[in-house]
Amino acid sequence: MPSQHVRAPSTLSSRAKRGICFSLLLVLVLSPVARAQGPSNRSRILGIAEVRLLSTDLSSARNFCAHIVGANKISPNVFSPNQLQSVALYDAPSSVPSNLLAEIVFETDSLRDLSAYLAAQKIQYTLELTSVQTWDVIRPAYSALSVLDPEGHKISFKQRSGNPSGTIPKGAIRIIHAGFIVHDRAAMEHFYKDILGFRPYWHGGMKDDETNWVSLQVPDGSDWIEFMLDVPENADKRLRGIMNHIALGVTDIRAAQEQLRKNGAPLTEEPKIGRDGKWQLNLYDPDLTRIEFMEFTPVQKPCCSDFTAPHPKP
Numbered sequence: 561m562p563s564q565h566v567r568a569p570s571t572l573s574s575r576a577k578r579g580i581c582f583s584l585l586l587v588l589v590l591s592p593v594a595r596a597q598g599p600s601n602r603s604r605i606l607g608i609a610e611v612r613l614l615s616t617d618l619s620s621a622r623n624f625c626a627h628i629v630g631a632n633k634i635s636p637n638v639f640s641p642n643q644l645q646s647v648a649l650y651d652a653p654s655s656v657p658s659n660l661l662a663e664i665v666f667e668t669d670s671l672r673d674l675s676a677y678l679a680a681q682k683i684q685y686t687l688e689l690t691s692v693q694t695w696d697v698i699r700p701a702y703s704a705l706s707v708l709d710p711e712g713h714k715i716s717f718k719q720r721s722g723n724p725s726g727t728i729p730k731g732a733i734r735i736i737h738a739g740f741i742v743h744d745r746a747a748m749e750h751f752y753k754d755i756l757g758f759r760p761y762w763h764g765g766m767k768d769d770e771t772n773w774v775s776l777q778v779p780d781g782s783d784w785i786e787f788m789l790d791v792p793e794n795a796d797k798r799l800r801g802i803m804n805h806i807a808l809g810v811t812d813i814r815a816a817q818e819q820l821r822k823n824g825a826p827l828t829e830e831p832k833i834g835r836d837g838k839w840q841l842n843l844y845d846p847d848l849t850r851i852e853f854m855e856f857t858p859v860q861k862p863c864c865s866d867f868t869a870p871h872p873k874p
Contacts, residue, residue, distance in 0.1 A: 602677040602757060603670035607781035608735045609645060609718055610665040611806045613849060614652040620846040621649050627825040628843060628851055629733070629808075641808065642732040652847075660849050661804040663706075664738045664785070665716045666778060671705050674717055681755055683707060710747040713740055733816075736809035736854065736872045737775070739786030741800065745774065748787060752776050758785070764835045764864035771864070773835075782872035801848030809856050811874045813839035816853050837862040 615621035622636065629639040629647050637649040650662060668674050671687075678685050688704040706716040728734050742748050752758040757779035765772035774787040788803040795803070810816040813831045820827060820843070831841045837858030843851045857871045 601673070602779075603668045603673035604780040605674075605717070605756065605758075605778045606667040606669065606720060607778055607783040608664060608738065609667045610648055610663075611661065611735060611738055612648045612650060612663040612665070613806075613845070614657065614660040614662045615649050615845070615847055616652045616656060617846050618649060618651055624826070624845045625649065627823045628820070628845075642728045642734055644728050645735045647735070647806070658800055659713070659740060659804045660801070660847055661738060661740055661806065663714045663716055665704070665718055667720045668717045669720050671717060671719045675705055678705075678707065683755065709751050711742060711744060730874055731811060734809050734872070735783065735806060736856070737784045737786055737807045739773070739788050739803065739805050739807070741791045741795075741803045742774075742787035742789055743791075743793075745787060745789060749774070749776075752785065759869055761869045762836055762862060762865055762867050764862060766835070768863055777869045782870055798848055801844065802850050805850035805852055807840075807852040807854045809872055809874070810853050811856065813841055813853060813855050817841055820853075833860060835863045836867075 613621070618637065625639045625647060629641045634640050634646055638646050639648075640646045644667075652660065675685060675687065685705050685707045688706070704716050704718045706714055708714055753760075753776065758776040759779060761775040761777045761784050763771050763774045770790075772789050774789065775784045776787070777784040791799065791803050817827070817831055820841075825843060827841075827843065829842050831839055834840045834854075837860040839855040839859060841853040843853070845851060856874055858867075
């Protein structure tokens with residue numbers, strides 16, 4: 561006797577089809593794994609929100625930042641050059657590390673999506689908890705996420721708050737990049753480019769046929785990080801301070817120099833055109849960490865390579 565089969569209807573109603581499609585859509589939207597299968601599903605990384613510097617003399621460092629970044633204080637140790645970015649100072653531990661650029665904090669539009677993406681990429685991360693009050697209920701929420709890159713540099717991500725389309729006021733000083741010593745370029749490029757989605761911006765060196773610096777822009781903005789290559793393992797404090805640095809973007813380097821003079825900043829150098837074709841002016845905090853003022857766009861052709869991504873705008 562032949563076996564009996566239950567035959568499915570040959571057609572589905574329009575309402576049933578819409579229901580199935582909607583259910584599949586919900587699965588794709590709500591499943592962290594589905595959201596985190598590749599760079600296209602990673603939440604946006606929008607730019608630098610904060611840089612955190614270690615200091616062996618907080619009082620002197622505060623005085624320096626007040627003259628350099630400006631008088632806008634969020635707290636005694638946090639200075640804000642504009643409404644979206646800040647420079648924070650921390651006490652260096654008794655065993656002072658070789659890199660005093662302690663942390664770079666980037667903005668993202670979804671910590672939840674970013675954490676799901678990193679988990680899918682098998683990248684370890686740490687979530688920081690805070691409290692959020694909704695009506696009369698206080699509930700925990702994630703305020704930041706941090707990871708260590710292949711060479712142990714700490715980078716963090718914070719949720720963009722307020723108006724997601726908010727921009728830095730035109731003409732304001734802004735943090736445009738942070739640079740740090742790198743020894744294994746391949747491993748670091750894999751992490752920042754292949755996993756996080758950073759994109760090439762420029763590379764150059766002291767000689768035209770050398771690459772001593774590699775600049776990678778955030779995936780969804782114009783701020784960048786800079787790999788400082790070919791630095792000896794036994795580099796002294798002064799050289800490490802030059803290499804592990806931050807940069808503040810300005811529209812006019814001469815005007816910035818004059819304002820710094822009025823502020824009483826410790827100027828020891830004159831402006832010069834860097835190998836990337838941009839005007840720059842270097843200052844050094846009490847621990848010799850370099851604070852670089854830089855114009856947003858080049859005034860002459862850069863050495864070594866062309867720029868491959870848009871410049872930050874004033």
